[in-house]
Amino acid sequence: MSEKIHLTALSKNELADFAENLGEPRFRAAQIFKGLHQRRLGSFEEMTDLPKTLREKLNKTATASTLKVESRFVSEDGTRRFLMKTRDNLPVETVFIPTENRDTICFSSQSGCPLKCDFCLTAKLGLLRNLTAGEIVEQIIVVLNDVYGTGAETPHGTNLVGMGAGEPFLNFENLIKALDIMSEADGLFIVPNRVTVSTAGIVPKIYEFARLEKRPHLAISLSAPNDELRDKLMPINRRWNIEELFAAAKEFEKSMRRGERFTFEYVLLGGVNDSDEQARALANLLNRYDLQRVKINLIPHNSAEPLEYKPTSWEQVERFQTILESKGVSAYVRRPRGRDIYAACGQLAAKDAPNLVQISG
Numbered sequence: 004m005s006e007k008i009h010l011t012a013l014s015k016n017e018l019a020d021f022a023e024n025l026g027e028p029r030f031r032a033a034q035i036f037k038g039l040h041q042r043r044l045g046s047f048e049e050m051t052d053l054p055k056t057l058r059e060k061l062n063k064t065a066t067a068s069t070l071k072v073e074s075r076f077v078s079e080d081g082t083r084r085f086l087m088k089t090r091d092n093l094p095v096e097t098v099f100i101p102t103e104n105r106d107t108i109c110f111s112s113q114s115g116c117p118l119k120c121d122f123c124l125t126a127k128l129g130l131l132r133n134l135t136a137g138e139i140v141e142q143i144i145v146v147l148n149d150v151y152g153t154g155a156e157t158p159h160g161t162n163l164v165g166m167g168a169g170e171p172f173l174n175f176e177n178l179i180k181a182l183d184i185m186s187e188a189d190g191l192f193i194v195p196n197r198v199t200v201s202t203a204g205i206v207p208k209i210y211e212f213a214r215l216e217k218r219p220h221l222a223i224s225l226s227a228p229n230d231e232l233r234d235k236l237m238p239i240n241r242r243w244n245i246e247e248l249f250a251a252a253k254e255f256e257k258s259m260r261r262g263e264r265f266t267f268e269y270v271l272l273g274g275v276n277d278s279d280e281q282a283r284a285l286a287n288l289l290n291r292y293d294l295q296r297v298k299i300n301l302i303p304h305n306s307a308e309p310l311e312y313k314p315t316s317w318e319q320v321e322r323f324q325t326i327l328e329s330k331g332v333s334a335y336v337r338r339p340r341g342r343d344i345y346a347a348c349g350q351l352a353a354k355d356a357p358n359l360v361q362i363s364g
């Protein structure tokens with residue numbers, strides 16, 4: 004028998020067509036959409052507003068959920084990491100990051116990652132496959148239900164970041180479809196303005212992203228002030244170099260809304276890219292391209308075996324930031340979250356180690 008169709012992956016229109024094909028009136032699709040996305044139900048049995056016969060019919064051909072939570076880890080700082088498995092048994096990781104004012108969910112766009120950034124643990128997995136739109140949406144549903152309770156309202160508007168495993172811009176179509184589905188007012192209702200997507204620098208897709216009518220915010224992983232070093236740290240730079248990347252960023256600026264800024268992420272690697280001189284080179288680079296609406300997020304490197312990098316001392320992190328600021332570049336330091344449970348940036352590698360505090364899923 005062919006695989007059951009995952010309804011969470013369907014747009015409202017596609018769901019209406021699906022209902023019609025089943026011989027059902029189109030309004031049933033609206034009920035199903037709400038059941039999946041607004042009430043965040045994981046099975047048709049729970050959609051008691053649907054006639055029993057329809058629920059049975061749905062069960063035969065379709066499914067409301069495909070991801071299985073395999074383990075769930077809670078950090079001492081409150082961050083939670085979910086390790087899930089797809090139907091074909093591939094890992095998907097999602098991270099919940101609470102703060103005082105708002106909560107953030109960090110989702111994955113691929114299982115594994117094809118890019119070979121030298122400082123990132125996910126790279127060691129290689130690409131397993133692109134996630135479907137449904138698998139992207141379902142990650143958010145699983146986390147919201149776990150944190151707030153099934154279907155319960157999110158207390159203060161949750162933000163999303165596409166900064167988990169994978170390169171979102173190499174799974175562009177599914178990513179954009181998932182974000183469209185999540186933005187629906189009678190669904191999850193997470194609007195693009197509350198979403199940031201990070202790319203390692205897939206340049207043609209930055210242009211495409213800029214042209215989208217409703218698009219999320221953008222972050223670009225830079226991590227080096229020149230091509231020589233970036234070629235080594237992020238091999239994608241050999242395909243699209245800094246000049247091409249900055250030309251795309253410049254074009255992206257034209258698509259920005261009032262008050263919007265985009266981000267360059269810069270992972271600080273002890274003794275590799277974190278010197279005073281490199282801070283000055285970075286500021287000069289930004290100033291040379293006259294990027295007006297950018298900020299730098301400095302990310303202290305999260306170590307993990309077998310990555311060989313050393314962290315930058317806090318003193319040097321602050322110096323690096325101060326040098327950027329003194330040259331007119333806004334710079335922030337990203338506070339590491341969830342390091343103890345392998346949930347921090349660059350640590351998602353489907354780790355299921357027994358030394359981690361595990362609570363039942």
Ligand code: SAH
Binds near residue numbers: 170269
């Ligand atoms: N592939 C996309 C999305 C992943 S975002 C991208 O590269 O932008 C994950 C962020 O964490 C990226 O900015 C990446 O540079 C950063 N990162 C990777 N490994 C890290 C590590 N070990 N410590 C800190 N940050 C890391």
